[in-house]
Amino acid sequence: MALFTGTVVIDLEETDSTNNYALNLLREKQPFEGTVVRTFRQTLGRGQRNKHWESEDFSNLTFSIIFYPAFLSVSRQFQLSKAIALGVADFVKTILKTENVKIKWPNDIYVGDKKIAGMLIENTVNGNKISSSVAGIGLNVNQEKFSPDIPNPVSLKMMVGNNLDLENCFQQLCVALETRYMQLKTGKENLIDEQYHKTLYGLNEQREFIIENKNVNAQIIGVDELGRLKLYKNGGSINVYDLNQVIFKI
16 A cells, blocks of 8 residues: 555545646645545546547546655656656556556556557646646546547556456556656656656657657657657657657557
8 A cells, every 4th residue: 555645535426637626626725635526427637738638537547646845846747757667667567567668758648559548747836846746547447448539548447357456456546656766756756767768658669759740750769858759750859749740649
């Protein structure tokens, strides 16, 4: 059992977005670190690039965790994304008993070429420090049918062949997330960075991207300290891109 992550859980029968609820909560008071806002019926879950996160009612894990990573400067905030992504990947690896679990930049979790989880981390800044963070996580657990608009989804059940207990999965996931968060908090940033890159989907491979409305083939070199994707193009140049500058085609 985790020491503080998920020891306080606010269960909502229904909400538009657990991230929205957690952010509003932070405006009113300072909840205990590790407080989780959880629902099994999320009507307007949010993902990267303002995309909607689809989740079948009572089939998956959709929740947000409140952290206070004041030890991180604003310029190092992507370290938290790395740690959270690694925590989810660790849990999925444990369930599926495979190393073929990858982090697709910046922090989606893939099994092979299929997406099993997504994250949205929203930070509140005070000066040069991060005063609070809300880490929203959506993990496909028991869902088997998805909208055709979702190109490559998969769930734990689809991989293992049977239903999983959502509460047990939640508890295990909280342990995995807390482990990675504490590694970050205790100064093990080099370890986090090394293992993030080791788990990075498509690292050192030629992949197709959309950059400035053009299809571009480039090799993924890694991610820089600000969380930007580093790509090596055939012309011999290495460029870095923010999330809003490049689309990773699968």
